[in-house]
Amino acid sequence: xxxxxxxxCSRCHATHDADRIQNLCSCGSPLLVxxxxxxxxxxxxxxxxxxxxxxxxxxxxxxxxxxxxxIVSLGxxxxxxxxxxxxGAELGLRDLxxxxxxxxxxxxxKARGATTGVSRAKELGIxxxxxxxxxxxxxxxxxxxxxxxxxxTLIMPTDAPAMSVLEASAVGxxxxxxxxxxxxxxxxxxxxxxxxxxxxxxxxxxxxRTEGKKTMGYExxxxxxxxxxxxxxxxxxxxxxxxxxxxxxQELRELGWLPDTVRFPKLVVVQAEGCQPIVKAFxxxxxxxxxxxxxxxxxxxxxxxxxxGDYQVLRAVRETGGTCIAxxxxxxxxxxxxxxxxxxxxxxxxxxxLVAAARLLLRQGWLQPxxxxxxxxxxxxxxxxxxxxxxxxxxxxxxxx
Amino acid sequence: xxxxxxxxCSRCHATHDADRIQNLCSCGSPLLVxxxxxxxxxxxxxxxxxxxxxxxxxxxxxxxxxxxxxIVSLGxxxxxxxxxxxxGAELGLRDLxxxxxxxxxxxxxKARGATTGVSRAKELGIxxxxxxxxxxxxxxxxxxxxxxxxxxTLIMPTDAPAMSVLEASAVGxxxxxxxxxxxxxxxxxxxxxxxxxxxxxxxxxxxxRTEGKKTMGYExxxxxxxxxxxxxxxxxxxxxxxxxxxxxxQELRELGWLPDTVRFPKLVVVQAEGCQPIVKAFxxxxxxxxxxxxxxxxxxxxxxxxxxGDYQVLRAVRETGGTCIAxxxxxxxxxxxxxxxxxxxxxxxxxxxLVAAARLLLRQGWLQPxxxxxxxxxxxxxxxxxxxxxxxxxxxxxxxx
Numbered sequence: 081x082x083x084x085x086x087x088x089c090s091r092c093h094a095t096h097d098a099d100r101i102q103n104l105c106s107c108g109s110p111l112l113v114x115x116x117x118x119x120x121x122x123x124x125x126x127x128x129x130x131x132x133x134x135x136x137x138x139x140x141x142x143x144x145x146x147x148x149x150x151i152v153s154l155g156x157x158x159x160x161x162x163x164x165x166x167x168g169a170e171l172g173l174r175d176l177x178x179x180x181x182x183x184x185x186x187x188x189x190k191a192r193g194a195t196t197g198v199s200r201a202k203e204l205g206i207x208x209x210x211x212x213x214x215x216x217x218x219x220x221x222x223x224x225x226x227x228x229x230x231x232x233t234l235i236m237p238t239d240a241p242a243m244s245v246l247e248a249s250a251v252g253x254x255x256x257x258x259x260x261x262x263x264x265x266x267x268x269x270x271x272x273x274x275x276x277x278x279x280x281x282x283x284x285x286x287x288x289r290t291e292g293k294k295t296m297g298y299e300x301x302x303x304x305x306x307x308x309x310x311x312x313x314x315x316x317x318x319x320x321x322x323x324x325x326x327x328x329x330q331e332l333r334e335l336g337w338l339p340d341t342v343r344f345p346k347l348v349v350v351q352a353e354g355c356q357p358i359v360k361a362f363x364x365x366x367x368x369x370x371x372x373x374x375x376x377x378x379x380x381x382x383x384x385x386x387x388x389g390d391y392q393v394l395r396a397v398r399e400t401g402g403t404c405i406a407x408x409x410x411x412x413x414x415x416x417x418x419x420x421x422x423x424x425x426x427x428x429x430x431x432x433x434l435v436a437a438a439r440l441l442l443r444q445g446w447l448q449p450x451x452x453x454x455x456x457x458x459x460x461x462x463x464x465x466x467x468x469x470x471x472x473x474x475x476x477x478x479x480x481x
Numbered sequence: 482x483x484x485x486x487x488x489x490c491s492r493c494h495a496t497h498d499a500d501r502i503q504n505l506c507s508c509g510s511p512l513l514v515x516x517x518x519x520x521x522x523x524x525x526x527x528x529x530x531x532x533x534x535x536x537x538x539x540x541x542x543x544x545x546x547x548x549x550x551x552i553v554s555l556g557x558x559x560x561x562x563x564x565x566x567x568x569g570a571e572l573g574l575r576d577l578x579x580x581x582x583x584x585x586x587x588x589x590x591k592a593r594g595a596t597t598g599v600s601r602a603k604e605l606g607i608x609x610x611x612x613x614x615x616x617x618x619x620x621x622x623x624x625x626x627x628x629x630x631x632x633x634t635l636i637m638p639t640d641a642p643a644m645s646v647l648e649a650s651a652v653g654x655x656x657x658x659x660x661x662x663x664x665x666x667x668x669x670x671x672x673x674x675x676x677x678x679x680x681x682x683x684x685x686x687x688x689x690r691t692e693g694k695k696t697m698g699y700e701x702x703x704x705x706x707x708x709x710x711x712x713x714x715x716x717x718x719x720x721x722x723x724x725x726x727x728x729x730x731q732e733l734r735e736l737g738w739l740p741d742t743v744r745f746p747k748l749v750v751v752q753a754e755g756c757q758p759i760v761k762a763f764x765x766x767x768x769x770x771x772x773x774x775x776x777x778x779x780x781x782x783x784x785x786x787x788x789x790g791d792y793q794v795l796r797a798v799r800e801t802g803g804t805c806i807a808x809x810x811x812x813x814x815x816x817x818x819x820x821x822x823x824x825x826x827x828x829x830x831x832x833x834x835l836v837a838a839a840r841l842l843l844r845q846g847w848l849q850p851x852x853x854x855x856x857x858x859x860x861x862x863x864x865x866x867x868x869x870x871x872x873x874x875x876x877x878x879x880x881x882x
Contacts, residue, residue, distance in 0.1 A: 160556020227825030249871030272882035424628030470650030
């Protein structure tokens with residue numbers, strides 16, 4: 081079933097046993113999951129996928145679960161890839177697409193990381209895990225944990241989105257808040273896991289969530305008939321999604337599923353003006369980002385002042401000839417209004433930041449009107465009900481419009 | 482592409498031209514969409530579906546759009562069919578399943594009716610439509626209308642779920658409220674469409690939404706390898722979904738895609754104690770339901786005091802040997818807690834009513850522990866944030882759990 085081979089440090093390249101519980105490498109860096117891709121390429125071909133389940137588990141040979149009984153699934157992945165002709169016409173982009181992750185369980189892409197992370201935790205015998213969260217990852221991990229019968233403890237900032245709090249509570253997570261940023265929540269988690277022997281499943285501190293997220297890259301290629309867009313715009317908080325997409329595309333290349341003539345897309349990091357550590361590091365030519373102080377943005381999912389894997393994000397952007405760009409919140413809200421009204425897709429603010437970024441990059445001449453541009457929307461607008469606050473007129477019972 | 486043939490009255494069986502704009506039959510009853518199923522059976526086989534798009538439009542020959550350019554899609558359908566082993570064990574059902582419609586655009590099954598209804602409206606040249614809604618249907622039609630460039634006017638009760646109001650507003654619908662029930666909103670719509678020449682797309686008054694909903698039946702059969710469950714529990718408001726599933730299964734039979742040895746599932750109407758017109762009519766042996774006065778339930782989507790197609794629902798239940806059952810809101814909330822905590826699926830109250838109904842039907846001996854029972858969850862729990870109101874403990878920055 082799975083061609084899982086071992087874990088490899090993303091920085092020092094040391095190898096680690098995948099069948100033991102692991103967090104970071106001894107050098108302090110995140111671990112990547114490696115497969116025997118040569119054997120996988122002999123065992124499965126793209127045409128074999130056609131009749132398989134409409135979920136990311138259709139790629140099971142390239143995912144880290146050895147025994148299918150350990151798969152904890154709520155039907156995640158195989159989200160739609162939608163053309164955006166009306167928004168594209170308004171922006172001046174003739175071949176604009178949206179990969180819409182709001183269709184996942186818990187209505188965000190976080191379900192992808194949770195299905196592989198929790199499945200592998202179950203397979204390795206973990207019964208309790210804990211993590212800090214800005215909200216959506218917590219809701220997802222709580223849901224998959226509930227389905228697996230694994231106890232989940234979450235700590236989130238007090239301004240975490242109410243919908244994530246609701247979702248985590250509904251499925252019975254042990255959820256707490258802290259007056260601070262996700263980095264403050266992370267510190268409490270790190271101390272607490274030691275005291276209780278819980279598994280620490282914070283972003284980058286566990287190796288398997290990236291595997292779920294890389295399937296966004298697999299799906300984009302499969303849905304485009306094993307071709308790729310010219311550019312992918314990605315709303316970047318921790319950046320695991322972008323790292324995952326890049327890893328996925330590299331694996332497809334090695335598998336021989338992407339012909340050599342298909343060029344990799346330029347990967348574009350989109351952050352908010354109020355929290356743009358990776359954009360700053362990129363333009364300063366640095367390999368690692370500094371912590372962003374007083375981080376603030378309407379797009380709460382990308383309010384990550386410092387991410388452990390930022391150097392992997394910067395590497396992916398540079399290796400693909402991409403760029404990094406920050407947008408002000410007011411432009412994000414403009415983008416939300418335009419994509420919602422023109423395409424009927426009420427997306428999350430993180431995704432809406434991409435609309436603003438596309439406009440800006442086109443004005444700067446970095447994007448060309450004929451390029452195939454894919455925006456990766458990470459979640460549903462209804463998870464952020466406070467962003468808009470509509471008031472409807474009330475009619476009399478006898479009214480006629 | 483489509484084997485659309487004509488429209489047929491669900492009561493008097495008069496035929497109508499499908500290529501003209503139609504509402505009700507001249508006898509006042511809803512119209513059903515008919516196809517040349519013999520020709521369709523020659524043109525397409527179940528095996529042809531395997532490589533197709535993961536959306537309900539994979540069944541395009543059996544859907545009412547003639548020109549694919551008129552398809553208005555947000556990636557709806559092909560929602561997951563999830564086994565529920567932990568909830569099943571608690572209830573005493575050994576083969577319990579959830580068809581989870583929360584993965585659709587706008588997070589409810591209403592997207593299915595909207596994609597076929599709006600696509601066909603576009604194909605027939607409609608540029609403005611209006612409808613009453615309890616909330617979710619309005620959000621869906623507003624979204625598909627926006628994507629099609631069709632103007633959508635909605636009227637909903639003042640206690641419609643805030644998330645639907647948000648969604649409809651975000652995509653730019655002309656949305657209004659009225660202090661009353663959906664039947665009051667419907668009266669205003671009926672008067673207003675005449676004044677403005679809008680198309681009236683109220684449930685049952687337009688023929689095409691049932692076509693999207695019937696694909697729930699198609700998908701259940703395809704996902705179970707062209708077999709069927711023994712029982713389907715369905716949360717019933719207007720009942721179009723149940724009528725659609727039954728119509729879909731009848732079409733599959735006629736196409737020869739379901740072997741004669743596969744028995745139809747018993748269809749079970751689940752309503753709330755506070756609004757159970759169809760349950761009452763069923764137990765009184767009546768063919769048509771009376772309007773339910775002072776309708777009230779936490780499951781707002783099934784608060785429909787009187788539905789135009791109730792006789793079709795009652796017919797489907799009786800023809801399949803099903804039953805009708807009402808559950809109190811407190812049992813619905815119990816069901817919501819149990820399915821969320823045991824399976825990680827935070828579903829809507831309408832879906833949670835099915836958990837309560839399953840328990841009751843099992844206690845009554847109507848359900849057997851070994852039957853394959855499928856619950857059709859119509860939407861996501863996050864669309865009803867007021868049903869639960871969690872409060873999380875706040876930790877100090879220096880805390881350790």
